[in-house]
Amino acid sequence: MSIELRHFRCFLAIADTLSVTRAAERLHLTQPAVSRTLRQLENELGVRLVDRSTHHLALTPDGLAFRDRAAIAVTAFDGALGYGHRTSWPLRLGHAWSAAGTDTTTLLRRWREEHPETPLELLRIDDRTAGLARGDVDAALLRGEVRAPGLVTEQLTTEPRVAGLPADDPLAHRAALSLTELADRTIALNTVSGVTTLDLWPASARPASTITIGNTDDWLAAVTGGRAVGVTTSATAEMRPHPAMAYVPLTDAPPVPVVIAWRDGPAHPRIPDLLALAHEVIGRRHNRP
Incomplete structure (x- = not known):
């Protein structure tokens, strides 16, 4: 057996709901089918992803680590599948709070002027990496130390x-x-x-x-x-x-460092342009002598 996208979707539904019953309802499958798909995934990976020893399901440490990787894979697949229906490929920029501060408007307007072919979508996601680690966004403006594996960061400025x-x-x-x-x-x-x-x-x-x-x-x-x-x-x-x-x-x-982060590996082709503009709008204004 080989792992297919349906295995990832099934596991993510279980991870989101912590319930085989609710996962089955979400996927329009039977409970035995969901349980069987999960077992196939675990057997193929050689690790246990879900702890079934209690009355309530819980992700194992391996399950927690695999969840973000599975989400990135599914998001990338869905993005590629929908590419032919788009006239452009939006660049999704996440933030957990305050975005780029008072530089946010300048960043968005400059991007629209200089890269009109690529919409820049600013998304607030209440998560330590603003959805970047699980693939919800292509890059993120973050504050403080970023420890999530698989991410690359560049500091833009600091805030008191x-x-x-x-x-x-x-x-x-x-x-x-x-x-x-x-x-x-x-x-x-x-x-x-x-x-x-x-x-x-x-x-x-x-x-x-x-x-x-x-x-x-x-x-x-x-x-x-x-x-x-x-x-x-x-x-x-x-x-x-x-x-x-x-x-x-x-x-x-x-002070708190403000960084821009993106995933290490294949990324949106406009990430380098976003880095350059972020350094220009946020970094240079705040860090000049």
């Missing part, structure tokens, strides 16, 4: 960190703050796509109370609603001003 506070907070009108001044507060942490962790604080002044959120909108709601304070970068302050929000510079927090 700022504290996010309710506008009526006693510290909101300060010219600047230190991290230790936030240590006794509840901190909102975006564990899905954010770059702030408790390791940012000194060990002797680490906040004891946190709440976990999954995207920038929920982060803003938590802060403006008075549930927590947070740490972000200047791009959030520029892109997401809010009358109930105050952004205050932090004096002792290291």
Whole structure:
């Protein structure tokens, strides 16, 4: 037996739903057919992808690692299959939050002027790699350290960190703050796509109370609603001003690198043009002496 695309689609349906029943409904197959296809894939790969030992299915470590590779393969196939029905091949640029900050409009307009034959689609995806690792986009604007295997990055600039506070907070009108001044507060942490962790604080002044959120909108709601304070970068302050929000510079927090990332291997042919323009619009303006 050889692995076919249907095996990948079946596994991805199971990975998305964590249920053979729901995967079968999505694929319009019977449950035995889905189970049989999964077993064939596992046997051919020689690894176990799904743990069936509990009441609820779960991906094994091999399953988690294989999921992104399978998604990339299916996305590439679907993209190639649909090529003949397109008049152009869009370049998909992902971001998890704030895109290129205030340079976003310039980047998009310059691209449209200089490469009108290739639409540049900006997509927000709440994921650490903004969908790049699983093949949802061709390139991504990301912040912080990028550790996902198979990705190549180039740094464009850095952004200073700022504290996010309710506008009526006693510290909101300060010219600047230190991290230790936030240590006794509840901190909102975006564990899905954010770059702030408790390791940012000194060990002797680490906040004891946190709440976990999954995207920038929920982060803003938590802060403006008075549930927590947070740490972000200047791009959030520029892109997401809010009358109930105050952004205050932090004096002792290291800046956050902003990188452009793409997959190592076959890629969209316009990636080099995007890299050059991103360095010109974002990097040079911010990094000049």
